[in-house]
Amino acid sequence: MKKMTPAAPVYKDLVLIGGGHAHIQVLKILAMNPIKHLRITLISDVLYAPYSGMLPGYLAGHYTFEDVHFDLPLICAKANVRFIHSAVINIDTLQQSIAINRPHSIAYDVLSINVGCSPDLPENIDIKHTLPMKPISAFLDKWSELLNFMATFPDQEKREAKTTGANIAVVGGGAAGLEVAMILQRKLGQKCSSINLFQSADRLLPTHPKITQNKLAKRASQMGLNIYLNEKVTSYHDHVITTSSGKQFACDRAIWATQASAPSWIAKTGLPTDSKGFIKVKRELQVEGHPIIFAAGDCIAFPTPLAKSGVYAVRQGKVLANNLRSALLGAKRQKHKPQKNFLSLITAGEPVAYASKRVYLGSGHLWWLVKDYIDRKFMQKWQDYSQITQNMDRKFANQDSLNALDVSFTENDCGGCGSKMDPQTLFSVLSSLESPKSNSTSLIEVGLKERDDAMVTKPLHGQQITESVDMFRSFISDPYLFGKIATLHAISDLYAIGSKPFSAQALIQLPDAPPTILARDLKILLQGIGSVLKEEGIELTGGHTTVGSELQAGFAVMGVLSQLSIKTTCQDGDELLLTKPLGTGACLRAHMQGDLSARDLEEILSGMLGSNGIALDLLEEFQIHAMTDISGFGLAGHLFEMLGASSLQAVIDLPSIPIYCGYHDAIKNRHMGTLASATGMHIKASVPNIMLDPQTSGGLLIAVPKGEAQKILDRIRSKSSIPAARIGAIRARASTAPPMVIESTV
Numbered sequence: 001m002k003k004m005t006p007a008a009p010v011y012k013d014l015v016l017i018g019g020g021h022a023h024i025q026v027l028k029i030l031a032m033n034p035i036k037h038l039r040i041t042l043i044s045d046v047l048y049a050p051y052s053g054m055l056p057g058y059l060a061g062h063y064t065f066e067d068v069h070f071d072l073p074l075i076c077a078k079a080n081v082r083f084i085h086s087a088v089i090n091i092d093t094l095q096q097s098i099a100i101n102r103p104h105s106i107a108y109d110v111l112s113i114n115v116g117c118s119p120d121l122p123e124n125i126d127i128k129h130t131l132p133m134k135p136i137s138a139f140l141d142k143w144s145e146l147l148n149f150m151a152t153f154p155d156q157e158k159r160e161a162k163t164t165g166a167n168i169a170v171v172g173g174g175a176a177g178l179e180v181a182m183i184l185q186r187k188l189g190q191k192c193s194s195i196n197l198f199q200s201a202d203r204l205l206p207t208h209p210k211i212t213q214n215k216l217a218k219r220a221s222q223m224g225l226n227i228y229l230n231e232k233v234t235s236y237h238d239h240v241i242t243t244s245s246g247k248q249f250a251c252d253r254a255i256w257a258t259q260a261s262a263p264s265w266i267a268k269t270g271l272p273t274d275s276k277g278f279i280k281v282k283r284e285l286q287v288e289g290h291p292i293i294f295a296a297g298d299c300i301a302f303p304t305p306l307a308k309s310g311v312y313a314v315r316q317g318k319v320l321a322n323n324l325r326s327a328l329l330g331a332k333r334q335k336h337k338p339q340k341n342f343l344s345l346i347t348a349g350e351p352v353a354y355a356s357k358r359v360y361l362g363s364g365h366l367w368w369l370v371k372d373y374i375d376r377k378f379m380q381k382w383q384d385y386s387q388i389t390q391n392m393d394r395k396f397a398n399q400d401s402l403n404a405l406d407v408s409f410t411e412n413d414c415g416g417c418g419s420k421m422d423p424q425t426l427f428s429v430l431s432s433l434e435s436p437k438s439n440s441t442s443l444i445e446v447g448l449k450e451r452d453d454a455m456v457t458k459p460l461h462g463q464q465i466t467e468s469v470d471m472f473r474s475f476i477s478d479p480y481l482f483g484k485i486a487t488l489h490a491i492s493d494l495y496a497i498g499s500k501p502f503s504a505q506a507l508i509q510l511p512d513a514p515p516t517i518l519a520r521d522l523k524i525l526l527q528g529i530g531s532v533l534k535e536e537g538i539e540l541t542g543g544h545t546t547v548g549s550e551l552q553a554g555f556a557v558m559g560v561l562s563q564l565s566i567k568t569t570c571q572d573g574d575e576l577l578l579t580k581p582l583g584t585g586a587c588l589r590a591h592m593q594g595d596l597s598a599r600d601l602e603e604i605l606s607g608m609l610g611s612n613g614i615a616l617d618l619l620e621e622f623q624i625h626a627m628t629d630i631s632g633f634g635l636a637g638h639l640f641e642m643l644g645a646s647s648l649q650a651v652i653d654l655p656s657i658p659i660y661c662g663y664h665d666a667i668k669n670r671h672m673g674t675l676a677s678a679t680g681m682h683i684k685a686s687v688p689n690i691m692l693d694p695q696t697s698g699g700l701l702i703a704v705p706k707g708e709a710q711k712i713l714d715r716i717r718s719k720s721s722i723p724a725a726r727i728g729a730i731r732a733r734a735s736t737a738p739p740m741v742i743e744s745t746v
Contacts, residue, residue, distance in 0.1 A: 009512040011037035011407040012109040013520070014324060015098060017088050019049035019072045020114035021310055022296035024382050025317025026324065031079035031388050035328060036404035039517075040079075043098065043106060044072050045087040047598035050136045052310035054375045056179045056347045059143065060186065067376075070383065071598045078385040078594035082477040085602075088115070091269040093290060104480060104527040107520045110327050112320065113279065113287075113295040117260030117308055120276075124235035129253050133176055134260040134298075134308075146253055150188050153252070165193040166252040169241050171233045173199025175208070175346050177257030178216060184255075185223045186349035196249055197225055198241070200232035200258075207307065208344060211360035219348055260308060262299055274301040283335040285320050292327055296320045304338060311342055314378070329403055345371040385594065409514045412547045421522070421545040425515040429522045433530065443502050443560070448541050455503065455541040457558070464561035466499035471507055471554025475588045475696065476605075479521055483528025483553060485608045489631065489697040490555035491536060495615040496567070496629040496700060499559035504533060506543035507554040518547070525553065536613060563619040567628035568644040570703035574625050574730040576650065577709060579614070580607050580699025580722050582635055582690050583663030585673025590666035600662025607660065607722060608697035614719050615700055622712050623705055630698035633679050636691040638701055640683040640739060649733035651741045652691070658723045659690055685740050703730060 014030075016023045019042060030040060048069040050058075058068045076083035086100040097105040119132030131142040153166045168188070170181040181197045189195065197204075197220070204220075204227070205213045220227060232244040233254075241251045262277035272280040272288045278301035280288045285300070287293040297313035306312045319336040326333045345353045345367060353367035354360075361367075412419055430448070443457050459465055470490040474482050491501045506529060510521050522545070533540055538557075587604045590596040612629055619627075628638050635657070639650050666672075667689060676692040699722070704712055709726045716724040733739065 008036050009409070009411055009514075010039040010517050011405045011409060011514060012328065013039050013041060013107060013517070014110045014328065015041045015043065015106055015108035015112070017043050017098065017111070017113045018115035018297075018299075019044040019046065019070060020116055020297040021051070021313040022317040022320050023112065023114040024049065024070050024075070025314075026112065026321040027075060027079045027081055028382055028385065028388075029318065029321040030325070031081070031385070033403075034080075035325065037407065038328060038405060039082065041082040041084060041106060041108075042072065042076055043084045043086060043088060043100060045085070045101075046137045047072055047085060047602060048137070050140065051375070051379060052136060053371075053378065055136060056183060056349075057372070057375070059180060060183045060347070060349050062351065062372075067379070070379075073591075073598045073601050074594060074596065075383070075385070076477065077591055077596075078388065084478055084480075089265055089268075091271070093270060093293070096292075102480060102527070103531060104524045106524075107516075109292065110324060111293045112324055113293070113299060114297045114313070114320075115263055115299050117298045118263045119256055120259060120261040121256060122233070122235055124237055126236050126238070126254075129239070129251075130236060130256055131253065132256045132260075133172075133180070149253065150191055153191065165191050167193050167239075167250040168195045169233075169236075169249065169251045169254040170195070170197045170257060171241075171254060172257030172259075173197060173201065173204040173206075173227075173229070174257065175205060175344070177255070178204055178220065179347055179349070180255055180257060181225055182220055182223060182347075183349040185220075185225050189224055193250075195225055196241075196251075197227045198231045198233050198243065199227070199229050200244075202230050204229075205346075208346075209356045209358070209360045212344075212346070212354055212356045215360070215363065216346060216348070216354055223349075260298070266299065276301075283337075284323050284333045285316060285336055286323065286327075286333070294320060294324060294327070302336075302338065306338055312338060315339055325403075328405060345374075347371070407514065412512050419546045419548065421510065421518060421547060422515060425519050426522070426545055429519050429526065432523065433526055444539055444541060448539075455505065457503070459560065464564075466494055466497060466559045466561055467556070468493040469554065469556045471552060472696070474551035474553070475592060479525045479551065480528035481605065481609075482551065483525040484532050485605075485697050486553040487529050487532040487555065488609065488611055491532075491538065491557050491559075492612040492629040492631070492697065494557055494559040495612045496565065496627055497561075498563045498565035498616065498619050498627075499561045500616060501536065501538045501557050501559040503539050503541045503558045504529075505541055505556045507552075507556070508543065508545045509548045509550070509552040510545065511550055512547045521551070525551075529553070532611075536611065562616055565615070565619055565624055565627045567626055567638075567642050568646070570626040570642055570646075570648065570730050571705075572648060572730060572732045573706045574703040575706055575709040575726055576639075576652075576728040576730065577702040577704060577712060577716075577724060578630070578635070578657065578699055578727045579612070579702070579716055579724040580610065580630075580695075581658035581660045582630070582693055582695060582698070583660035583666070584608060584696045584698065585634070585676065585694035586666035586671050586689075587660055587662045588696060589673060590662065590669060590671035593671060595669055595671060596662055596666065600660065600665070604660050604662065607699075610697075610699075610720055610722050612700055614716060617719070618702070618712060618715065621715065622708060624702060625705065626703040628701050630695045630701055632675055632694045633682075634673075634676065634692045634694050635701065636683055636685065636687045636740065637679040639691075640685070642701065642703065643739050647733050647735075648730050649737055649739055649741060650728055650730055651743055652687075652728040653726075654688060654742050656725050656727050657690065658725050663690065663693070683739075685738055687740060687742060699724070 054068040090099040117134040235242045241249045279295045296316040298308040323333045351368045354363040355367045494501045673694040675694040
């Protein structure tokens, strides 16, 4: 799949909060029929969005994690959608901005909310030992903890009561509660003293046909479940559940499957809500009184009350996509007509399902196969983006055939200084940012705050000034993270030479857009840059902006030499250390092609966001013979530079090299970093592809005296969780021997 880059400037922002069932459909529908000049952003606090219909099958062990989850970063990469991994804190409807768990906000022109529910728990509850079933992603984390707890019970907790097994409670006798109770009984029944199901009503499954209720109640009792009707749980504390009738039950863990409430942050937004905090919407899924805000799924209060069931969100997806398009283009909106009756398939912890639709239809393995087919078909339909490349090529081949946003804007097609960002936009963004602070400001006499044309420094007598420059294109849709990683990458060169950075000037190219969009993008990017500079004690002293076809960021950085570390001074007998895994080149290429999983993306992001500032500490505490950072030329290219023209040879223990998990799949799918082959030709050495992989914000390659490796590794690991490793050694080289030798052991 080719990278899908916007073929036209961005005029407006459509922001989707949450990766619910409706938004999953919106992403694909709008990708298949794109709107010219529109940028779509998905904000989610989770990387994987679960499909609720397959949750019971997953808990019972019939499906894998991948079977039942939508990989949101992967889908967004395929759909050419910007993905922001963060929790939402509030929405400012007047400023049209979304406060997230970061220093910056996200602006919108049209907004949609599909965030699900939060648990509705009593005040007197032991939350540590409670597993609310909403939101599902959080429930699955606690489910894993429950299984681990059961595997070690009763050793994991000291309890006064001596029992042969744990006491588990399920609160809520609807479909979700009954299904999970039967799954627990099937999986863990032999390890439990009791599994109790509490229902506040006088019957299980009150919204289902009576025959369905009776058959499933009978099956649950046959399995060994203890069912308590007309028993509302009022508290859960000190391993004891208390009900409204005053009865008490021993309980080690409680699963809460009662009706949920709206996420608490919605109340802060000022959006209209019902008594339980759910967002009031019209039949068009437009929020009441807010023409540019829409909502769907469990977080809404529809004019006709709907149960909090994924089946309704699934049905809302296409209508929501149409009405978002209408809000942007001015077309007629559709009304959502909820299905009055739908096929309900309830499982019993085994590959058997009970079917009803107004009336009881039957039960058995055949109905399980029907449910399995429906669920897998839904997942496959909205995960499959194979048609999009051809469709996008056809659409963008004739831009005039696209529906386009009606915005008056003259594109910047100038070169030279004519391509600069306009002064009003630039200065408004700079003025809104936090004043730069640094612990090295004594070296800077004229910087960003003076708004002059150049920086003026006044080093102290005897100080040596170091300088470096770096720049690259954006490799991730999140400008905040891109700004952070680009900054860390640029200052790494100074750390590697033994210099403490004190100033940076930014070189930024933003994709052409109207001033409002440029201001939004520049502010987020600078927040990312500024967060790193502040943490590292560096001052942003100026820079240059321009507009072009894509996002780029670069830096000219200056530092004061602390203790000089030359990369070419390694010695015979030295041991080689590497502080970060390899593989970002292939992984980032795979991500840009929509072919890298969210787990693998998070792993490389975590690595790239690690600072190489520890180099200064190592130089002060240990004897370091040579050091460099690994960047575009890969491990082999930078090791080749380290050896220089010396008569030394690097012997590399290939299995000891730490590698990011996603690298092997990326290479298998032919996603090799562009520079890899060119680097291999340059060094004229036969080395594995992983040693040629170009690194972004890579680790340090350090040559240390023999016998010192473990001490230094312990020091590095005490500062971070990154798996630093000893990867080889330096030894004398015969005149005819190659500069690098790859061995299985050293």
